[in-house]
Amino acid sequence: MTSPIWHPFHQHGLKEPIPLVSHADGAAVYTNDGRRIIDAISSWWVTTHGHCHPRIMSAVREQTEKLDQLIFAGWTHQPAEDLAAELVRILPRPLNHVFFSDSGSTSVEVALKMALGYFVNRGDARHRILVLEHSYHGDTIGSMSVGARGVFNRAYAPLLFDVETIPFPVTGSEQATLDALEYACALGDAAAFIVEPLILGAGGMLVYSPAVLAEMRAICEVHGVLFIADEVMTAWGRTGTLLACEQANVVPDILCLSKGLTGGSLPLAVTIATPAIFDAHYSTDRALQFFHSSSYTGNAIACAAANANLAIWREEPVLVRISDLAARQSANFKKLADHPGIANPRQLGTIVAMDITAKEAGYLSELGPHLKAAFTASDILLRPLGNTVYVMPPYCIDDHDLALIYDTIFAVVDEL
Numbered sequence: 001m002t003s004p005i006w007h008p009f010h011q012h013g014l015k016e017p018i019p020l021v022s023h024a025d026g027a028a029v030y031t032n033d034g035r036r037i038i039d040a041i042s043s044w045w046v047t048t049h050g051h052c053h054p055r056i057m058s059a060v061r062e063q064t065e066k067l068d069q070l071i072f073a074g075w076t077h078q079p080a081e082d083l084a085a086e087l088v089r090i091l092p093r094p095l096n097h098v099f100f101s102d103s104g105s106t107s108v109e110v111a112l113k114m115a116l117g118y119f120v121n122r123g124d125a126r127h128r129i130l131v132l133e134h135s136y137h138g139d140t141i142g143s144m145s146v147g148a149r150g151v152f153n154r155a156y157a158p159l160l161f162d163v164e165t166i167p168f169p170v171t172g173s174e175q176a177t178l179d180a181l182e183y184a185c186a187l188g189d190a191a192a193f194i195v196e197p198l199i200l201g202a203g204g205m206l207v208y209s210p211a212v213l214a215e216m217r218a219i220c221e222v223h224g225v226l227f228i229a230d231e232v233m234t235a236w237g238r239t240g241t242l243l244a245c246e247q248a249n250v251v252p253d254i255l256c257l258s259k260g261l262t263g264g265s266l267p268l269a270v271t272i273a274t275p276a277i278f279d280a281h282y283s284t285d286r287a288l289q290f291f292h293s294s295s296y297t298g299n300a301i302a303c304a305a306a307n308a309n310l311a312i313w314r315e316e317p318v319l320v321r322i323s324d325l326a327a328r329q330s331a332n333f334k335k336l337a338d339h340p341g342i343a344n345p346r347q348l349g350t351i352v353a354m355d356i357t358a359k360e361a362g363y364l365s366e367l368g369p370h371l372k373a374a375f376t377a378s379d380i381l382l383r384p385l386g387n388t389v390y391v392m393p394p395y396c397i398d399d400h401d402l403a404l405i406y407d408t409i410f411a412v413v414d415e416l
Contacts, residue, residue: 014369019376024051027397029381039381040405041392045201045233047264049312050396056263056308063304072100072298079303086310087270090242092251097278099271099290100298104232104258105138107269108194111254112142113292114273115192115226118280121288129161130184130193130225133168134203137194137230146194148203151364164190168200169208178215185223192254193220194228197244198348201233202363205353205390207346210248217250226253226277232269236260237322238392240349242313253277263309264394268302321395325350328399329391332406341413353390356413362386367416374412380405 007018022032027050029037039047049056063079070077084098099114101107112129119126129146136152137143144153145160153160164184169177184190197213200206220227229252234244236259241247243255254277258269281290296302312318329352336354337345343355358367365386375382382389382405391405 016369016373026050026052027394027401035379037376037379037381038397038401038405039394040375041381041383041390042394043264043381044259044383045238045392046259047394048236048260048309049263049318050394051264053263053265053308053312055312056265056305059304059308060265060301063301067300069296069299069301073293077298077300077303079300079307080298083303083306083310084270086307086314087257087272090310090313091255091272092243092246094274095251095255095272096275097273099273099292100303101269101271101292102267102294102296102299102302103138103269104230104256105140105143106294107232107256107258107271108137108143108146108228108230109140110271110292111194111228111230111256112146112192114254114271114277114281114290115228117290118226118277119191121280121283126189126191128187128190129163130181130190131163131165132193132195132200133165134200134206135194135196135230136200136202137196138232152202166193168206169212171208174209174212177212178219181216181219185219185225188223190223190225192226192228194230196230197234197250198239198247199234199244199351202385204363204385204388205346205351207348207353213245213248214250217248217252228252228254228256230256232256232258237318237395238349238351240322240326242319261309262302262305263312265309266299266302266305268299268306318395322350325393325395325397328402332402335406335410336413339410339413341416350395351390351392353388356384356387356389356416358387360387370416371412374415375408378408378412380408382409 020032021029023030027039029039067077087098088096099110101110131146134148136147141159146163166180167177217227229245231243235257253274255272262268281288326349330347333352336342341357343357345354356367358365363386367387368384371384
């Protein structure tokens with residue numbers, strides 16, 4: 001029987017097999033036909049400490065016996081209060097107003113609405129959003145609008161609002177990026193600039209320096225343009241630090257977090273703002289309140305999972321594990337660096353990426369499905385971005401599994 005499920009980012013017309021996963025543990029998922037598949041991309045970048053982490057699963061079970069869901073408009077519960085307080089404690093000041101949502105895309109939608117509301121409520125006519133070339137911020141209307149225009153969103157172009165695109169800071173041409181940002185900010189109508197700090201995810205795992213990130217933040221500050229850091233993918237240690245922004249000593253006006261917030265166990269997101277942005281919505285006039293919510297805002301079970309994740313960060317040597325994984329990634333990566341079929345090898349923290357030589361590059365490269373099928377056949381869960389292969393495993397992965405990932409990539413590329 002054909003499944004009625006319509007899968008995301010999947011062309012059903014290609015008739016590619018869809019494995020049925022029965023359970024997961026640590027750095028692997030297991031199919032119903034008995035295969036063990038190494039999860040080399042943390043199941044779309046969400047699983048940090050490993051699948052079904054005992055502390056997180058225990059917290060989820062305990063919370064299900066107390067409170068499952070509560071309307072969050074004017075009501076609250078202890079898991080959300082504890083989570084917000086701990087986030088404010090560990091994040092740089094003055095990020096101290098926490099707004100809950102349920103995915104990375106919605107956290108970006110919230111950030112954009114906060115930024116526009118900030119200027120409207122202040123009586124300032126700023127409305128333009130600045131974005132970085134090749135960026136990706138999600139699949140809702142606002143998050144698509146601030147992402148790169150192309151195959152991801154061309155069918156929905158009539159729904160998208162106009163933005164000003166700043167060129168990506170290619171190594172050696174960073175000044176062009178800074179000059180373009182300076183010019184766009186100086187026009188006076190820009191409300192916000194949104195970036196993925198240090199590395200662009202779905203745009204091809206493109207890396208740029210902390211120095212450029214710091215300069216971009218400084219330009220925005222001079223011109224009063226709000227700086228939004230989309231750390232949905234980059235936070236929770238992926239780049240080697242809790243936040244990627246830390247490496248540039250940058251504190252954004254608005255910060256978006258999701259994915260690893262619950263250790264990858266449940267959907268939850270937060271958008272965290274400075275007092276100035278909160279205060280612009282603070283009034284006795286109800287028309288100035290922040291008009292955004294979803295039914296599951298601040299879900300108690302998801303918040304309990306996030307609190308368990310933050311307890312792991314607080315009580316266990318997570319950054320040591322991350323540093324160790326980054327070093328092991330680098331050691332394994334050396335096997336591939338000189339392969340003639342691989343170009344532009346790059347690493348940032350626990351993330352490694354490379355471009356496989358192909359006649360056609362980019363997300364729709366015909367090489368992508370071939371690579372994905374070859375990796376799956378070898379019991380490795382890797383999902384290339386076209387001809388770009390990246391490795392972003394859970395922090396708990398052992399030496400054997402990590403070596404097997406790179407041996408498989410070498411064998412597949414060598415065959416090509």
